[in-house]
Amino acid sequence: MAHIEFLDETMRDGQQSLWGMRMQAGMALPVAPLIDRTGFRVIDLAGSSLFEVMIRTCRENPWEGLDLLVAAMPRTRLRGGMRSNASVTFGVTPDALMDAWMRRLNVHGCRSFWIYDVLFNIDKMHRLAKVAKEYGAEVAGAIMFALSPVHTDDYYADKADKLSASPDIDTLLLYDTAGVLDKERLATLVPAIRGRARGKPIEFHANNILGQSAKAYLDAIDLGITILHTASRPMANGPSVPSTEIMAHNIELLGHSHALDMSLLPPVAEHFERVGKAAGYLVNQANEYDVLSIRHQIPGGMTGTLKAQLVQHNMTHKLDEVLRETAEVRRDLGYPGMATPFSQLVGIQAVLNIVTGKRYSIVPDEVIQYAAGFYGQTVAPIDPDVLDKIMAAPRAKQVAGNPPEQPSIEELRKRYGTKDDDELILRALVPEPDLDKMRAAGPVRRDYPLLSSPELDQVRRLMRIAKAPVVQIRAAGLSVDLHRHAR
Numbered sequence: 001m002a003h004i005e006f007l008d009e010t011m012r013d014g015q016q017s018l019w020g021m022r023m024q025a026g027m028a029l030p031v032a033p034l035i036d037r038t039g040f041r042v043i044d045l046a047g048s049s050l051f052e053v054m055i056r057t058c059r060e061n062p063w064e065g066l067d068l069l070v071a072a073m074p075r076t077r078l079r080g081g082m083r084s085n086a087s088v089t090f091g092v093t094p095d096a097l098m099d100a101w102m103r104r105l106n107v108h109g110c111r112s113f114w115i116y117d118v119l120f121n122i123d124k125m126h127r128l129a130k131v132a133k134e135y136g137a138e139v140a141g142a143i144m145f146a147l148s149p150v151h152t153d154d155y156y157a158d159k160a161d162k163l164s165a166s167p168d169i170d171t172l173l174l175y176d177t178a179g180v181l182d183k184e185r186l187a188t189l190v191p192a193i194r195g196r197a198r199g200k201p202i203e204f205h206a207n208n209i210l211g212q213s214a215k216a217y218l219d220a221i222d223l224g225i226t227i228l229h230t231a232s233r234p235m236a237n238g239p240s241v242p243s244t245e246i247m248a249h250n251i252e253l254l255g256h257s258h259a260l261d262m263s264l265l266p267p268v269a270e271h272f273e274r275v276g277k278a279a280g281y282l283v284n285q286a287n288e289y290d291v292l293s294i295r296h297q298i299p300g301g302m303t304g305t306l307k308a309q310l311v312q313h314n315m316t317h318k319l320d321e322v323l324r325e326t327a328e329v330r331r332d333l334g335y336p337g338m339a340t341p342f343s344q345l346v347g348i349q350a351v352l353n354i355v356t357g358k359r360y361s362i363v364p365d366e367v368i369q370y371a372a373g374f375y376g377q378t379v380a381p382i383d384p385d386v387l388d389k390i391m392a393a394p395r396a397k398q399v400a401g402n403p404p405e406q407p408s409i410e411e412l413r414k415r416y417g418t419k420d421d422d423e424l425i426l427r428a429l430v431p432e433p434d435l436d437k438m439r440a441a442g443p444v445r446r447d448y449p450l451l452s453s454p455e456l457d458q459v460r461r462l463m464r465i466a467k468a469p470v471v472q473i474r475a476a477g478l479s480v481d482l483h484r485h486a487r
Contacts, residue, residue: 001255002221005041006244007203007229010272011069012044012081014235017207017299018282021053025065026445027279029072031271036073038268039259041227042112042138043073046080046105048429049340055430059441063108063422068444070109077138080110083340084117084124085375091366092374092404095124097412097428099131100421106135114173116142118337119376122162129168140173140203141166143193146297147180148335150380153192161196171201171227176216177339178297179209183219190223205229207239207299211287214242218250232265234273238285239299245269275448295327297338298347309351318354325350332386333370334378345370360389365399372400 015023035043051062070078082101086093093101102113113132115125129139141163143156163169172193181189194202204225206213217228229241236243248260276283310316329350336342345366353359369375371382371390382390390396413419416427426435 001257002226003257003259004221004247004251005227006039006247006258006260007042007044007079007205007227008035008038008040008231008244009044009205009229009241010035010232010235010268012047012050012079013205013207013229014231014240016047016049017240018235018238018285019276019279020281021050022057022279022281024054024058024060024445024448025068027272027275027448029068029446031268032069032072034264034268035232036075038261038264040076042077042079044079044081044114044229045069046078046110048082048086048101051426052429055426055438056434059438060444061438063426064444066108068446077112078110079112079114080105081114081116082128084115084121084128086341092369093428094404094406094412095127096407096409097425098124098128100409100412101425102128102131103134104421104425106132106137110137111135112138112140114140114142114175116144116173116175116339117376118144118146118339118342119378120159120162121376122159125163126166126168129166133168138170139168140171141169142173142175144337144339145174145176145181145189146178146335146337147294148330148379150335151337153188155379156189157192157196160193164196164198164200169200171203172197173203173205174220174225175339176204176206176213177299177337177343178293179207179211179213179216180294180297181206181216182212183216186216186219186223190220190225194224201227203227203229205241208237208242209239209287209293209299210289211237212289214246214250217242217247218254221251221254221256232272233269234276234283236285238282238287240285278448296323296330298323298326299338299343309348310355313355315355322347322350322354325353329353332383333367334380334382336370336379341366341375342370360386360393363390363393363396365395368393368396368399372403374404 011023011028015021046066054060054062054065082098085098105113115128117125125141129141132139143159143163145151145156160172163172174190174193190202202225204217204220204227206216208214228247230236230244230247231241233243233245244260245265248258248262251258273283310318310322326347329346330336330338333346336346338346345364348364349360349367352362352364356362368390370378371387391400407415412428413424416424418424418427
C-alpha cells in the first residue's frame with residue numbers, strides 16, 4: 001500500500017478550466033485558511049495568465065491579491081507555474097524577464113514551481129529551475145503528454161532523463177492536458193519515465209475531459225506514482241482535474257493512506273459553489289466520453305475560446321467542424337502538444353481555416369513564428385505543403401526576419417521605465433491603459449460581495465426576459481460577468 005500526497009488545484013487549474021482564470025483574491029480568501037490546514041503537499045496558485053486576466057478583466061492588482069492569499073496560507077508550500085520561454089501571452093519572452101518573473105514570485109512567497117515547455121527546451125527549463133533554487137524552492141519539471149505517432153514512450157523517457165539530470169529538478173510532473181491517458185498507455189509510459197527519472201518522485205495531473213482521469217490516477221498509483229493533482233469538488237471535473245473528495249475516498253477504499261483532514265473539504269466546497277453560482281461561473285461539471293476529444297486534444301478551457309470566436313462570425317453551428325479541423329491542423333504542424341501556446345495557435349488557425357473556407361489563406365503571426373522555429377524544434381516536421389503556405393503569407397517575411405530579442409534586465413527596466421521588477425512584469429504583460437484602469441479600481445477586495453442579493457436576483461430575471469447571454473457588472477472595484485446559466 002502507498003501513502004498518497006495531494007496537490008490542490010482549486011485556485012489554479014480548477015478556476016482556469018472552469019472560470020477562465022477569473023477567480024479574484026476575495027473569492028478565495030474566506031476559505032484559504034481552511035485549504036491551508038487540510039494537509040495538501042502543495043497548493044497551486046499563480047501563473048502569468050492569471051495575472052493578465054486579473055488586470056484586464058477583473059481590474060485587480062495580481063501582486064496584491066497574491067500577497068493576501070500567501071499571508072492566509074502560511075503552513076503549506078505554494079506553487080507558481082510558468083512556460084520556460086514565455087510569461088507574456090503567446091509570444092516568446094526574453095530570458096531576463098523570465099528570470100525576473102521567477103525571482104519575484106519567490107519574493108512574494110511561492111516556494112514550489114512547475115516549469116513546462118511543450119517543445120521541451122530543456123536548457124531554458126533548467127535555467128529557471130536554477131533561479132528558483134536561489135530561494136530554496138521546490139521545482140517540478142513538467143512532461144507534457146500528448147497522443148500522436150511521434151509522442152512515444154521512448155520520446156518521453158528521453159525527456160525524463162534530460163530533465164532529471166539537473167539537481168535543481170526535484171520532481172517530474174506527468175501532465176495530461178487532454179485527459180487521454182488510460183491504463184494501457186500508462187502501463188508502458190510510467191515505467192519508461194520512472195526508469196529514467198533518477199529516483200525522483202513523479203506527480204500526475206490529468207484534466208478530466210473524457211471522464212476517465214480518476215481511474216487513470218488509480219492506475220498510476222499501481223505503477224508507483226504517489227502525488228496526485230486534485231481540486232475541490234465544485235472546481236473539479238469536466239475540463240478540470242478529478243475532485244479531492246473522490247480521490248481520497250477511492251484511495252481509502254483501496255487501502256492506501258493520505259494526510260488530508262477530510263472534515264475541512266465540505267466547507268471549502270460549499271464556499272466555492274456559492275461563489276461560482278453567484279458570479280455565473282461553471283461549477284460541478286461532468287463530461288461525457290467523446291472520441292473527437294482524443295483526436296483534437298484541445299484543453300477544456302480552449303473549447304470556450306473557440307466558441308467565442310465562432311460567435312463573432314455568427315458560425316456557432318460550425319463548432320464540430322472546427323474541432324475536426326483542429327485535429328488536421330495539429331497534424332499539419334507536426335503534432336505540437338496541446339497546451340499553451342500551441343492549443344491556442346492550432347485552435348485559432350483551425351477557426352480561420354473554417355471561417356475563410358480556404359485553409360491557411362490567413363495565418364497569424366504566432367503560427368509563422370512557430371514555423372520559423374522561434375518556440376523551439378517541432379516534435380515532427382511540418383507538412384511541406386502547409387509550410388509553403390505559411391511562409392507565403394503576406395507577413396511571413398517580416399515576422400520570420402525578426403527573431404526574439406534577448407535584452408538584459410537593465411535594458412528591460414529602461415524600456416519599461418521602472419526599476420521595480422513587480423511593476424516591470426505588469427507593464428510587460430499588458431498595455432499601460434489596462435494598468436491605469438486597474439489602479440483606478442482601487443485596492444483588492446478581501447471578500448466577494450455578490451453571493452446573494454435582491455439586486456443580483458433582479459439582474460438574473462432581466463437576463464432571462466431579454467435572453468441576453470451575458471451581462472457585465474462593474475462596481476466597487478469588481479468586474480463580474482453574469483451568464484444565463486447562473487442560478
